[in-house]
Amino acid sequence: MSLLKKIFPCVAMIFCATVAMASEGGHDGVSTTSAPLVDSIPWLTNSILTTWLVALLLVFLLRRAIGKPQLVPGKGQALVEGIMDMFREVLEPIVGKKAFPATYPLLVCIFFFVLSQNWASLLPGIGTIGIYGADGSFTPFFRPFGADMNGTFSLALVSFGAWLILIFRFAGVKGVLHEWFGNKADKREVPAAIYYLLTPIFAAVGIIELISIVFRPISLSFRLFGNVLGGETLLHSTSYFFGFYFLELIVGVVQALVFMMLTAVYIGLVTAHEDENGHAPENVPAK
DSSP: HHHHHHHHHHHHHHHHHHHHHHHSEEEEESSSSSOEEEETEEEEHHHHEEEEEHHHOOOOOOHHHSSSSSSOOHHHHHHHHHHHHHHHHHHHHHHTTTTTHHHHHHHHHHHHHHHHHHHHTTTTTTTTTTTEOOOOOEEEEEOOTTTTHHHHHHHHHHHOOOOOOOHHHHHHHHHHHHHHHHOOOOOTOOOOOHHHHHHHHHHHHHHHHHHHHTTHHHHHHHHHHHHHHHHHHHHHTTTSSSSHHHHHHHHHHHHHHHHHHHHHHHHHHHSHHHHTTTSTTSSSSSO
């Protein structure tokens, strides 16, 4: 409580300054492009700086909450373990028991990373405190991760790459090809003529499926980018109206859940079939 009392006045002052800057109309809100902080280091943009700082803060808070893991957990460790168990109950049926141990860390990291970046974008000063150039252009020192198309698309590519590795690891090449192009009909329940007639149809559907797979990273990145950029612009144009601010807190959670759940569903569409059929997936020894 003593630490909170020391921090609260500073946060309140920054928040008031941010609202004042937004109400002046000096700039239209979050820029659609990132800007280098140092001319000699063009890759160090305000979006990258915000992403690094928020990620480091997230790691610090988790380590501080857990401390040294104990057999009898403290309050922080118990809270984190409870959240992890909740995610386990939700994600394991989606991706399947065999793929869950390798998939779980990825999905949880995606959720907390997106959530922390979304909520950090609502902090006073993000996107509103910066400098004006000689031409009148405004460059913020900190810029939301989700409002940078480079950031959301990079995260989508990480999700897509992990998806490729996991499906081939737990379903095998044969299983993946069958999932995309194979005949899903059961010979025992479908007449032979119809079964073989369905084979080219399923192959054509597989081609359409591949096209949709290529566009998955684009849809993931644009969805997150659009929601964060739109929310930030709304807040700045309304001088951080409380109702919209509270709404954006909820949107931050929803977007993190959507990104995580879509990644889980994409993986589970291929890896969860083995659990349904009651046998171990290819290349993975049964225990």
